[in-house]
Amino acid sequence: MNPIFHALFQKSRFLTNSLNEVLKQHNLYSSQWTILYCLQKHGAMSLTQIWKYLNIEAPSVTRAISRLEDLGWVQRVDGDDKREKIVTLSAMAEQRLPAITATILAFEAEMVGSLTAEEQQQFLTLLQKMKG
Amino acid sequence: MNPIFHALFQKSRFLTNSLNEVLKQHNLYSSQWTILYCLQKHGAMSLTQIWKYLNIEAPSVTRAISRLEDLGWVQRVDGDDKREKIVTLSAMAEQRLPAITATILAFEAEMVGSLTAEEQQQFLTLLQKMKG
DNA sequence: AGTATTTATTTAGCTAGGTAAATAATTTAG
DNA sequence: CTAAATTATTTACCTAGCTAAATAAATACT
Numbered sequence: 580m581n582p583i584f585h586a587l588f589q590k591s592r593f594l595t596n597s598l599n600e601v602l603k604q605h606n607l608y609s610s611q612w613t614i615l616y617c618l619q620k621h622g623a624m625s626l627t628q629i630w631k632y633l634n635i636e637a638p639s640v641t642r643a644i645s646r647l648e649d650l651g652w653v654q655r656v657d658g659d660d661k662r663e664k665i666v667t668l669s670a671m672a673e674q675r676l677p678a679i680t681a682t683i684l685a686f687e688a689e690m691v692g693s694l695t696a697e698e699q700q701q702f703l704t705l706l707q708k709m710k711g
Numbered sequence: 712m713n714p715i716f717h718a719l720f721q722k723s724r725f726l727t728n729s730l731n732e733v734l735k736q737h738n739l740y741s742s743q744w745t746i747l748y749c750l751q752k753h754g755a756m757s758l759t760q761i762w763k764y765l766n767i768e769a770p771s772v773t774r775a776i777s778r779l780e781d782l783g784w785v786q787r788v789d790g791d792d793k794r795e796k797i798v799t800l801s802a803m804a805e806q807r808l809p810a811i812t813a814t815i816l817a818f819e820a821e822m823v824g825s826l827t828a829e830e831q832q833q834f835l836t837l838l839q840k841m842k843g
Numbered sequence: 844a845g846t847a848t849t850t851a852t853t854t855a856g857c858t859a860g861g862t863a864a865a866t867a868a869t870t871t872a873g
Numbered sequence: 874c875t876a877a878a879t880t881a882t883t884t885a886c887c888t889a890g891c892t893a894a895a896t897a898a899a900t901a902c903t
Contacts, residue, residue, distance in 0.1 A: 595889090608888060609888090610888070610890090635891090636891060638891080639890055642888090642890095643889080646888090661897080661899085662898045
């Protein structure tokens with residue numbers, strides 16, 4: 580396997596695992612946090628808006644939202660267009676998200692901390708220059 | 712989410728999906744190919760050698776090997792140490808792997824082709840410089 | 844207005860990773 | 874030499890992505 584791909588996949592797995600480790604204290608998984616963060620940033624969103632924004636498929640979002648709803652982090656309500664479901668953060672989520680965001684920011688800072696700001700920018704540029 | 716992480720996860724997903732697409736013509740999934748490639752490169756390996764080398768957990772390898780065995784790509788034989796199972800490529804795998812490797816190399820070359828050799832090296836260096 | 848097409852969501856089922864715990868064989872300690 | 878600890882693999886079950894197909898509502902066509 581091309582060493583670039585190998586390293587990229589390894590790093591991706593390592594980072595999600597580490598993120599999950601950090602999120603354990605908040606009883607969350609990384610993909611759940613991704614959705615909560617998205618809702619916090621954009622306000623109420625339909626499922627379609629969420630999966631298009633996160634660039635994952637609809638069924639993955641349906642499942643994640645169902646779980647988050649069971650756990651009390653979000654609510655699903657019918658939209659004016661009765662086909663769509665609008666997802667909103669619960670009061671519990673609004674209350675807890677600041678602390679969670681703080682731990683995430685600390686984690687992210689630590690992870691990329693070994694790179695200078697310039698190197699981080701360089702890395703992003705190269706990543707985006709790759710095909711896809 | 713930190714844009715570096717976001718971009719890295721997106722790219723990782725995009726690449727595995729693309730790889731799966733390319734491997735469809737050989738009736739393989741990317742993780743299966745990873746193991747076949749590993750065996751081709753190193754010869755017979757025990758399960759433990761495989762999961763340590765690929766840096767994934769043992770149960771993931773057990774499952775993948777079972778599937779590959781069902782499909783006739785590998786055999787599992789008892790080692791001298793009766794606890795361990797040695798995995799070897801089947802004749803079918805030996806016969807087909809060169810063609811598969813060729814399509815993979817073409818795919819990889821296309822994917823990183825938008826970067827110069829120097830940029831590729833730079834990218835790898837930055838990736839490895841990141842924590843983990 | 845009534846039918847056909849599109850769109851939003853869900854369901855079912857697949858690969859692919861993870862942890863925790865069970866089992867079986869080997870090695871180590873007393 | 875036997876009991877305890879370690880090691881290799883497997884099993885069970887979780888998240889997390891995917892595709893294909895089902896369902897229900899809205900829109901477009903004639």
